[in-house]
Amino acid sequence: MAILCERPERVAEVVAGIGGEVRAAGDLAEANRLLHADGAETLVVVGPETDAEEALAFAARLRVERPAVGVVLVRRNVDVALLTRALQAGVREVVPAGDVAALSVACARSRELSWRFAGGPAEPVREGRVVTVFSAKGGCGKTTLAVNLSAVLAAGGQRRVCLVDLDLAFGDVGISLQLDPVRTIVDGLGMVGHLDERGAASLLTEAGPGFAALLAPVEPGDAERVPAQLVAELLVVLRGMFDHVVVDTPSQFSEHVLAAMDASAHHVLLTTPDVPALKNLRVTLDMLDLLSYRRDVRSVVLNRSDAKVGLSEQDVERVVRAPITARVPSSRDVPISTNRGVPITVATPAHPVSTAIARFARAGVLGEPAAPARRSWRRRGAA
Numbered sequence: 001m002a003i004l005c006e007r008p009e010r011v012a013e014v015v016a017g018i019g020g021e022v023r024a025a026g027d028l029a030e031a032n033r034l035l036h037a038d039g040a041e042t043l044v045v046v047g048p049e050t051d052a053e054e055a056l057a058f059a060a061r062l063r064v065e066r067p068a069v070g071v072v073l074v075r076r077n078v079d080v081a082l083l084t085r086a087l088q089a090g091v092r093e094v095v096p097a098g099d100v101a102a103l104s105v106a107c108a109r110s111r112e113l114s115w116r117f118a119g120g121p122a123e124p125v126r127e128g129r130v131v132t133v134f135s136a137k138g139g140c141g142k143t144t145l146a147v148n149l150s151a152v153l154a155a156g157g158q159r160r161v162c163l164v165d166l167d168l169a170f171g172d173v174g175i176s177l178q179l180d181p182v183r184t185i186v187d188g189l190g191m192v193g194h195l196d197e198r199g200a201a202s203l204l205t206e207a208g209p210g211f212a213a214l215l216a217p218v219e220p221g222d223a224e225r226v227p228a229q230l231v232a233e234l235l236v237v238l239r240g241m242f243d244h245v246v247v248d249t250p251s252q253f254s255e256h257v258l259a260a261m262d263a264s265a266h267h268v269l270l271t272t273p274d275v276p277a278l279k280n281l282r283v284t285l286d287m288l289d290l291l292s293y294r295r296d297v298r299s300v301v302l303n304r305s306d307a308k309v310g311l312s313e314q315d316v317e318r319v320v321r322a323p324i325t326a327r328v329p330s331s332r333d334v335p336i337s338t339n340r341g342v343p344i345t346v347a348t349p350a351h352p353v354s355t356a357i358a359r360f361a362r363a364g365v366l367g368e369p370a371a372p373a374r375r376s377w378r379r380r381g382a383a
């Protein structure tokens with residue numbers, strides 16, 4: 001939720017960058033009333049039509065009365081004098097009018113700060129959770145899991161999900177879903193620095209009800225042209241447009257993967273029960289620790305968990321020094337389903353592979369308890 005203070009006829013110009021549900025207030029007095037009526041509100045965006053002096057006085061008052069509420073100021077002209085005064089008044093961010101990507105980033109930063117300020121639980125507030133699926137060894141099943149996780153989360157259109165293929169050189173989300181790569185991330189190159197929802201939407205390919213995909217370039221050489229900044233901006237904008245954004249990755253750490261990890265509320269680390277994959281997972285976990293990523297957002301998923309290869313689950317947990325969150329069995333139905341272009345979770349929801357992935361999606365990503373505690377239990381996590 002956010003409050004946007006702007007004249008009604010101008011609301012549409014600003015609202016795209018804020019993300020999530022936005023309540024419009026015609027002036028600061030109305031913004032103030034909305035704030036008083038909702039003690040949980042944490043963000044007020046003040047549009048360019050509001051007088052600067054009034055906006056600064058509003059921010060200065062809020063800083064004392066409701067320090068967890070962030071004020072983001074949108075101005076037609078941003079100069080040093082204004083920035084200095086805004087900072088002194090306690091405005092969190094000043095953003096030039098028309099820069100939707102900058103506004104998205106500013107709002108996301110302000111929300112995170114509010115969340116930490118309020119001493120909230122470990123999970124930060126986000127519109128649309130970003131989930132990155134990674135394994136440092138190729139062929140572990142990242143794409144399979146990312147595609148099926150997306151399909152399960154979309155639940156036939158109940159939620160809006162975007163699957164982003166960050167395996168920029170050799171991505172096969174498109175081929176796995178038999179999508180025609182008419183639009184890919186490469187078409188977003190000219191949008192860096194001013195990406196908005198309309199621009200992001202123009203890059204997407206429909207993959208099913210409630211399910212969109214951002215495809216990797218068709219030419220492997222194009223991968224190098226995609227800057228990590230575009231990935232960061234895309235994820236900010238996409239998470240305002242979707243309930244869930246699932247990111248498939250290549251099997252190496254890259255700037256792009258780190259940008260995805262930064263934007264993610266959840267890191268899904270995949271391995272198979274073989275020594276090279278486990279060694280690479282151990283290295284990945286050490287690397288994530290070194291880069292100070294939070295441990296509580298990680299899940300370790302063991303793919304082909306039933307493969308009889310002489311390693312027990314205890315062996316696996318001992319090597320990776322982390323508990324296994326989910327186990328997905330091995331089945332030849334998985335590649336058969338991929339070859340048909342239909343995720344196994346869609347083609348055969350009752351298949352053991354599908355139920356394992358669905359269970360992980362519910363408990364590991366949506367944060368739902370394994371079984372409802374009582375009949376009136378309400379679903380958490382779905383935006």
Ligand SMILES: Nc1ncnc2c1ncn2[C@@H]1O[C@H](COP(=O)(O)OP(=O)(O)OP(=O)(O)O)[C@@H](O)[C@H]1O
Pocket residue numbers: 135137138139140141142143144145167249250251303304328329330331332333334335336338353
């Ligand atoms: N649980 C499973 N049972 C059987 N086959 C599987 C399973 N998971 C994945 N596979 C198969 O393993 C192969 C590799 O899977 P996938 O492409 O998802 O891995 P990846 O980690 O994305 O690989 P890459 O590193 O090349 O991107 C595919 O043929 C896929 O169908």
Ligand SMILES: [Mg+2]
Pocket residue numbers: 142143144167172248249
């Ligand atoms: Mg892959």
